[in-house]
Amino acid sequence: MKMDGWRASARRILKLSSRPAPAPRFAPGRGNPARHGTIQRNPEFATINSDDISYFRDLLGEKNVIQDEDALLAANMDWMRKYKGSSKLLLLPRSTEEVSQVLKYCNSRCLAVVPQGGNTGLVGGSVPVFDEVIVNLGSMNKVISFDEVSGILVSEAGCILESLVNFLDNNGFIMPLDLGSKGSCQIGGNVSTNAGGLRLIRYGSLHANVLGLEAVLANGDVLDMLGTLRKDNTGYDLKHLFIGSEGSLGIVTKVSILTPPKLSSVNVAFLACTDYLSCQKLLLEARRKLGEVLSAFEFLDEQAMDLALNHLEGVRNPLPPALHKFYVLIETTGSDERSDREKLEAFLAHSMEEGLISDGVVAQDIQQASSVWNIREGIAEALMKAGAVYKYDLSIPVEKIYDIVEELRNKLGHLARVVGFGHLGDGNLHLNISCPQYDDAVLAQIEPFVYEWTSKHGGSISAEHGLGLMKADKIFYSKSPAAVKLAGPQSHT
Numbered sequence: 063m064k065m066d067g068w069r070a071s072a073r074r075i076l077k078l079s080s081r082p083a084p085a086p087r088f089a090p091g092r093g094n095p096a097r098h099g100t101i102q103r104n105p106e107f108a109t110i111n112s113d114d115i116s117y118f119r120d121l122l123g124e125k126n127v128i129q130d131e132d133a134l135l136a137a138n139m140d141w142m143r144k145y146k147g148s149s150k151l152l153l154l155p156r157s158t159e160e161v162s163q164v165l166k167y168c169n170s171r172c173l174a175v176v177p178q179g180g181n182t183g184l185v186g187g188s189v190p191v192f193d194e195v196i197v198n199l200g201s202m203n204k205v206i207s208f209d210e211v212s213g214i215l216v217s218e219a220g221c222i223l224e225s226l227v228n229f230l231d232n233n234g235f236i237m238p239l240d241l242g243s244k245g246s247c248q249i250g251g252n253v254s255t256n257a258g259g260l261r262l263i264r265y266g267s268l269h270a271n272v273l274g275l276e277a278v279l280a281n282g283d284v285l286d287m288l289g290t291l292r293k294d295n296t297g298y299d300l301k302h303l304f305i306g307s308e309g310s311l312g313i314v315t316k317v318s319i320l321t322p323p324k325l326s327s328v329n330v331a332f333l334a335c336t337d338y339l340s341c342q343k344l345l346l347e348a349r350r351k352l353g354e355v356l357s358a359f360e361f362l363d364e365q366a367m368d369l370a371l372n373h374l375e376g377v378r379n380p381l382p383p384a385l386h387k388f389y390v391l392i393e394t395t396g397s398d399e400r401s402d403r404e405k406l407e408a409f410l411a412h413s414m415e416e417g418l419i420s421d422g423v424v425a426q427d428i429q430q431a432s433s434v435w436n437i438r439e440g441i442a443e444a445l446m447k448a449g450a451v452y453k454y455d456l457s458i459p460v461e462k463i464y465d466i467v468e469e470l471r472n473k474l475g476h477l478a479r480v481v482g483f484g485h486l487g488d489g490n491l492h493l494n495i496s497c498p499q500y501d502d503a504v505l506a507q508i509e510p511f512v513y514e515w516t517s518k519h520g521g522s523i524s525a526e527h528g529l530g531l532m533k534a535d536k537i538f539y540s541k542s543p544a545a546v547k548l549a550g551p552q553s554h555t
Contacts, residue, residue, distance in 0.1 A: 103191075115127065125154075126153065126156070127151070138189055139189060147190025148193050154198055157202065158276060158315045161313055162283070165197075175197055175280075177313045179199055180222065180247040182251075186531035187530030199313070202315065204217065208230075215319050217316070219249060219315050220249075222247070222248055223249055226249060231324065235321045237321060238265035238319070238320070239252060240259050242260075242439035250315070253275060254306070254314050256528075258490060259485075259526070260358050260438075262485060263487030264357040265357075269305055272301060273290055273319065275301050275317050279311070308529065327395065329424065330391070330392070330430075330434050331406065331423070331424045333413075333423075335389070336386070340388070341361050344390055345487065347413055351408070351409040355406075360484070361388060362437075362438060362441060363464075364388070369481065373443070373448055374440045377436060380433070391435070391438050394406055406424065438483070445494050450501075451495065455490070459521070460489045463484075463486070467493060474507055480495055480496075482494075524540070
């Protein structure tokens with residue numbers, strides 16, 4: 063899942079207008095975020111010329127100034143293949159100083175910029191809208207330092223999350239963040255989108271784990287907030303403005319993050335429930351009975367499981383033969399293998415007696431645990447293989463999470479397949495609508511219904527994916543006009 067789109071420029075990149083755009087880039091039914099107003103390129107921004115290319119080549123070197131059409135095609139297209147820009151230039155800076163010089167120059171020339179990490183975002187925030195200069199941080203991929211006493215890791219923003227996971231594993235620590243896209247996403251993008259992931263219930267969000275960061279502002283100024291202190295109460299804690307800002311305030315170039323020690327005892331259980339109420343009660347019992355060792359609590363419905371079994375290679379049903387209405391994946395992490403196992407088994411026995419679970423299995427080794435996790439982490443891929451998919455990342459009070467799935471399923475009928483899964487432990491639903499192809503008639507049934515329903519029930523239209531281009535003009539469903547005004551136009555443009 064998500065997610066590393068950034069936005070930074072000296073002035074606003076986009077404006078909304080009722081006039082038709084000369085070259086719309088959104089395929090029919092794919093969810094043009096400006097269905098009620100056309101997005102136009104801001105005429106205040108300049109276009110790239112040969113002098114600009116010469117400057118960047120002198121600054122970065124020939125091989126780090128990319129104009130190759132094939133490379134640009136990949137950089138212009140998002141992971142969902144839903145948004146496509148028309149940038150003619152991809153830059154690969156290798157240091158904060160180079161990022162600073164790039165932005166300083168672009169600011170002086172009024173060239174629009176889109177920063178890019180692993181380009182795994184799901185809301186169109188990591189690709190150009192028009193012909194912005196793409197600044198990709200993938201070459202800034204060094205671990206700067208790691209303190210084994212404090213567990214504090216300092217790295218450049220272009221480090222791939224899985225690379226950091228492996229580095230820490232070799233040192234007896236873990237990342238507090240775990241995502242299905244960890245093989246491609248970058249830590250700078252994770253921070254810029256405040257990516258949540260699979261273990262937020264245990265370790266909290268990146269607001270709780272990021273100790274400091276370095277960022278380059280649109281005019282090229284470097285803002286050094288790369289502290290490694292757990293406590294620093296001297297004035298405003300500005301790093302929190304950049305966490306989740308999607309690059310609207312600047313480009314994150316370095317990060318310091320608090321990492322937990324790797325614990326020796328890990329258990330994974332995959333359980334079946336007959337209804338969503340049982341899933342809720344199971345979560346409550348898990349918090350009470352498993353307490354400090356609970357590290358993940360994920361759920362998926364029958365539709366999600368069916369997609370995984372039919373579209374993911376090598377995936378098998380851990381609880382054959384029939385499908386169940388709901389599934390729950392529970393992970394515990396602790397330091398006492400015997401005690402943790404006994405605690406989990408007692409919890410499962412009690413839950414079975416209470417009728418909360420109808421079947422279940424506990425992984426006996428790391429291979430079985432990986433197989434179970436592959437089901438949950440592979441659902442997004444399965445949905446992509448199944449056809450067109452409309453994706454919504456919602457925070458909703460836990461007791462109401464599945465209500466919207468059922469209501470939308472009744473609303474759409476046979477038009478589409480409605481799938482629900484997500485991080486039940488922190489109230490995050492991934493609502494997906496799967497159909498053979500993108501269709502305006504289907505989209506008209508989904509939006510604005512999903513946003514209105516979420517707002518009415520006190521939820522958020524973006525739990526962890528960010529706003530990006532998809533939801534830039536939907537912010538008022540989750541934030542008051544006063545809050546948006548205080549944040550300024552950069553918060554949603």
